[in-house]
Amino acid sequence: MSSLIDFKSISKIYEIGKIKVPALIEVDVNIEDGEYVAIMGPSGSGKSTMMNIVGCLDAPSDGVYKLSGERVDGMTDNQLADIRNRRIGFIFQTFNLLPRADAFHNVELPLIYAGLPRIKRREMAKEALERVGLADRIKHRPNELSGGQRQRVAVARALVNNPNLLLADEPTGNLDSKTSYEMMELFGNLHSEGNTIVIVTHEEDIAAYSHRVIRLFDGKISSDVRQEPRNGSNGKFAGKPEE
Numbered sequence: 001m002s003s004l005i006d007f008k009s010i011s012k013i014y015e016i017g018k019i020k021v022p023a024l025i026e027v028d029v030n031i032e033d034g035e036y037v038a039i040m041g042p043s044g045s046g047k048s049t050m051m052n053i054v055g056c057l058d059a060p061s062d063g064v065y066k067l068s069g070e071r072v073d074g075m076t077d078n079q080l081a082d083i084r085n086r087r088i089g090f091i092f093q094t095f096n097l098l099p100r101a102d103a104f105h106n107v108e109l110p111l112i113y114a115g116l117p118r119i120k121r122r123e124m125a126k127e128a129l130e131r132v133g134l135a136d137r138i139k140h141r142p143n144e145l146s147g148g149q150r151q152r153v154a155v156a157r158a159l160v161n162n163p164n165l166l167l168a169d170e171p172t173g174n175l176d177s178k179t180s181y182e183m184m185e186l187f188g189n190l191h192s193e194g195n196t197i198v199i200v201t202h203e204e205d206i207a208a209y210s211h212r213v214i215r216l217f218d219g220k221i222s223s224d225v226r227q228e229p230r231n232g233s234n235g236k237f238a239g240k241p242e243e
Contacts, residue, residue, distance in 0.1 A: 003069065004164060004196055005031040005054055010063035010073075012049050012219075023049040025219040026063070031198065033068075033164070036191045036229070038207035039200045041216035048169070050216065051200045055088055055167045056080040068164060085114055089158030089166045093173035095150045097142045097157075103129060104138045107157045114161065128156040132186060148179035155186065159195075166190065168199040172206055184209045188229075205230075 012024040024046045031037055041047040052058035053065060056072060059080075065073040072083060084090075097106045107128050111121040129138055132152040142150050151171065158166055168187070172180035188209060191197050199210065207213050208230040215223045 002033050003030055004033040004035075004067065005029070005198075006064075006066040006069075007053075008064040008066075010053065010060045010065060012046075012053065012058070013061045022219050024053070024060070027219075027221060029214065029221065029224070031196070034194060034196055036187075036197045036209075036211045037199070038210035038213045039198065039216065040202065040204075040207055040213060041222075042202075044218075045216040046219040047200050047216050051167060051169055051198070054165075054198060055090060056083050085110060086161060087164045089161065089163040091151070091154050091158045091166065091168040091171050093170040095142070095154045095174070097150060097153060099142055102139045102141050103134060103145070103153045103156075106142075106153055107160050110157060110161050124160055125156075128160040129153070131159060131190075132156045146179070147175050148182055151175060151179075151183055152186065155190075159190070164196065166195055166197045168197065170201055171199060172201070172203065180206065 007027050007029045010024055010027045011022065014021045014023055027050065039047045039050060049058065053060055056067070056075075060073055063073065064071060067083065067087070072080065075083070098109070101109075104125055108121050108125040111124060116124070126135075126138070129135055132155050134149060134152050134156065137145060137149060140149075142153070145153065171187075172183055175183060184206060187197055187199075197210075199206070201207050208227075210227070211229050212224070212226045214221060
């Protein structure tokens with residue numbers, strides 16, 4: 001596998017008036033193409049900041065960040081926007097779906113921004129919805145879908161551009177336990193298809209489905225451990241974990 005995410009001495013300092021608040025402090029981390037990684041840590045540990053930098057939503061104050069070997073830490077806002085649209089798929093806790101648009105048009109939206117022709121957009125959006133098991137819900141609006149189905153629409157939208165990387169921020173935070181485990185089954189299947197997945201979660205049982213757990217504390221990596229995932233090395237979901 002080749003390096004996908006490469007942090008070298010990445011720091012992020014927020015300035016609040018005259019006060020400087022360090023969120024990340026000289027973080028070194030390498031995530032290879034095809035990995036399934038969970039980022040964990042208590043509130044204020046820096047995990048959301050790390051996710052934002054990985055996703056090119058924020059820039060580091062210092063250090064070098066390479067995505068697929070390309071240095072992105074010094075890029076302009078327009079260049080970063082292009083990277084996000086072409087190479088990164090985002091999945092948010094709150095789904096971030098357009099309430100008046102049906103599932104198909106929510107998934108199609110990134111392709112419109114990318115300037116793809118209508119016929120190609122329709123083909124790709126339909127395929128993405130089929131991948132997440134929602135071929136029969138294409139014309140349903142978010143208020144006509146369950147929480148799990150809305151999250152699947154969000155996953156389809158993240159997948160539709162065939163990105164290098166899927167970033168999920170607390171993807172089960174608004175789901176009940178049964179739907180959460182169904183979502184982890186979907187993530188396991190996507191990973192087995194070759195997708196690189198990085199999730200931020202505070203839930204230990206959700207992180208247990210990943211192959212590697214990076215823990216942050218006070219802006220630094222406190223541990224970085226590879227593990228046998230709860231859903232097995234073949235990426236197949238084994239069901240609800242034992243209580």
